[in-house]
Structures are given as C-alpha cells and as structure tokens.
Amino acid sequence: MRGRGNRCDLIAGLLLLFLCVGQSAAEQAPRPVISVIIDDMGNHGGWGDAALRIPGPVTYAFLPHTPHAARLARAAHAAGKEVMLHLPMQSHEGNRLGPGALTLHMTERAFQRTLDEDLAAVPHVRGVNNHMGSLLTRHPGAMAWLMQGIGRHGDLFFVDSRTSLATVGEQVATEYGVPNARRDVFLDNNRDPAAIEQQFLQLVRQARSRGYAIGIGHPYPETSQVLAEQLSRLEELGVRLIPASEMIRYQRSVRTWHASSSPSPKVAKNSKP
Numbered sequence: 157m158r159g160r161g162n163r164c165d166l167i168a169g170l171l172l173l174f175l176c177v178g179q180s181a182a183e184q185a186p187r188p189v190i191s192v193i194i195d196d197m198g199n200h201g202g203w204g205d206a207a208l209r210i211p212g213p214v215t216y217a218f219l220p221h222t223p224h225a226a227r228l229a230r231a232a233h234a235a236g237k238e239v240m241l242h243l244p245m246q247s248h249e250g251n252r253l254g255p256g257a258l259t260l261h262m263t264e265r266a267f268q269r270t271l272d273e274d275l276a277a278v279p280h281v282r283g284v285n286n287h288m289g290s291l292l293t294r295h296p297g298a299m300a301w302l303m304q305g306i307g308r309h310g311d312l313f314f315v316d317s318r319t320s321l322a323t324v325g326e327q328v329a330t331e332y333g334v335p336n337a338r339r340d341v342f343l344d345n346n347r348d349p350a351a352i353e354q355q356f357l358q359l360v361r362q363a364r365s366r367g368y369a370i371g372i373g374h375p376y377p378e379t380s381q382v383l384a385e386q387l388s389r390l391e392e393l394g395v396r397l398i399p400a401s402e403m404i405r406y407q408r409s410v411r412t413w414h415a416s417s418s419p420s421p422k423v424a425k426n427s428k429p
C-alpha cells in the first residue's frame with residue numbers, strides 16, 4: 157500500500173510541476189500585437205478630430221494638401237500618436253486621386269518632386285502608405301522611384317495597403333532597404349458597425365494565430381465608435397496595440413529570429429539518416 161501511495165504522490169507531483177511549467181511558459185510568451193492605421197485623414201475636420209480621440213497608440217495617415225491635414229497631424233503628434241503620409245497613387249480603375257498624386261505618366265523628376273512636396277505638406281511624418289494605387293503599386297519601376305525617394309528622407313517606413321493582389325510594394329521596399337509591412341485587414345469597407353466589429357475581431361484572430369496583424373480603417377464616425385469600444389477590451393481579447401513603426405520593428409525581429417533559428421540547408425541535409 158505504501159508503494160502505491162508513493163506512486164500516487166509522484167504522479168501528483170509531476171502533474172503539479174507540468175501545470176506550473178505550462179503556466180510559466182504562458183506568462184512568458186509575448187502577447188500578440190496589432191496595429192490600427194486610420195487612413196484618409198485631412199479632408200474632414202470633424203471626423204478627423206473625433207478619430208484622434210480613439211484611445212491608445214493608433215496610427216494616422218494623412219492625405220497631402222488637404223484642408224485639415226497639417227492641423228490634425230500636429231494634433232496627433234501632440235497627443236503622442238504616430239503620423240504617416242497617405243500617398244495618393246494611380247489606380248487601375250482611374251479613380252480621382254486628389255492633390256499630390258503619383259502616376260505612371262510622370263517623369264522621374266516630376267515623381268520625386270511631387271513626393272517631396274507631399275512629405276513636406278504633412279508635419280511629423282514617420283512613414284508612408286498608399287492611397288489607392290492598384291495600378292502604380294504593381295509597377296516595379298515606379299515603386300523603385302518611390303523607395304529611392306523615401307530613402308532620401310531618413311528613417312521612414314512603408315506600409316503596403318495592398319489595394320492590388322499584384323502589388324510589388326513589399327518586395328521593392330525590401331530590395332531598397334526601406335523598412336516595410338503590409339495591411340492584413342480592411343476594417344470598414346462596410347460601414348455598418350456590426351460589420352466593422354467583425355472585421356476588427358478578424359484582425360485579432362489573425363494576430364493570435366500569427367503573432368501580429370495590421371488593420372486599416374477610415375475616420376468614419378462608425379469606425380471611431382467601434383474602435384473606441386473594442387480597443388478598451390484588448391486585455392480581454394489577449395492582444396496589444398502598438399504603433400505602425402513598432403510593428404515593423406517587431407516583424408523584422410520575428411523574421412530575424414526565425415531565420416537564425418532555422419537550420420541551414422547543409423545542416424538539414426546532414427541531419428538526414
């Protein structure tokens with residue numbers, strides 16, 4: 157009987173150790189991260205002011221040469237929010253782009269001058285993402301000009317909004333050494349609050365599955381309302397909100413870790429029986 161009791165005590169002790177180790181590992185595992193970028197800032201003052209009140213380190217992308225862009229960008233920066241240039245680029249559908257657009261018919265000189273003027277029009281810019289651009293982002297030559305221009309302005313990053321499945325934005329940015337990432341979820345193609353909430357939860361699911369995800373929305377009143385509600389329960393959802401620049405650094409560190417921890421082709425070959 158004593159031997160059986162000892163075995164039971166041993167099993168119970170091992171089970172307790174297993175649970176403690178599992179709990180410790182869960183506590184040490186990094187929480188998945190999300191970034192939320194609000195596009196199309198600058199055209200609508202009231203919507204823009206309301207969007208800036210969304211809690212947390214939300215990132216805001218401003219259209220150049222729009223009536224409220226400079227004021228709202230300064231307000232965002234003063235509130236500790238990250239500012240991006242939402243750069244108009246030619247679309248496949250020929251949509252009206254507004255001032256400061258980059259198009260395929262431009263000479264390189266006109267392209268770079270327009271980019272410089274757009275960046276100067278938005279204070280405190282940390283990075284760039286494309287407004288429309290379903291045509292321009294699929295052309296390697298135009299994207300090479302863009303990345304060269306971005307590189308001349310210091311440590312700016314690029315987020316590919318992925319308005320086309322044929323985009324080469326990430327690839328060309330990487331080739332030119334521009335820190336970059338890509339949009340994962342559009343939050344408000346449908347402005348119904350229930351639909352926006354479902355898209356936000358899809359963003360959370362992607363982050364929990366992969367470790368990180370980027371969502372893009374707009375300064376619609378419905379989007380601001382849903383995000384204010386959902387971002388207040390991030391602890392419950394098990395994710396953390398970070399600015400776009402921090403997201404890019406995080407993704408680069410994850411990729412570097414995976415690359416360094418993967419066996420080289422030679423090691424993998426020699427490890428076969």
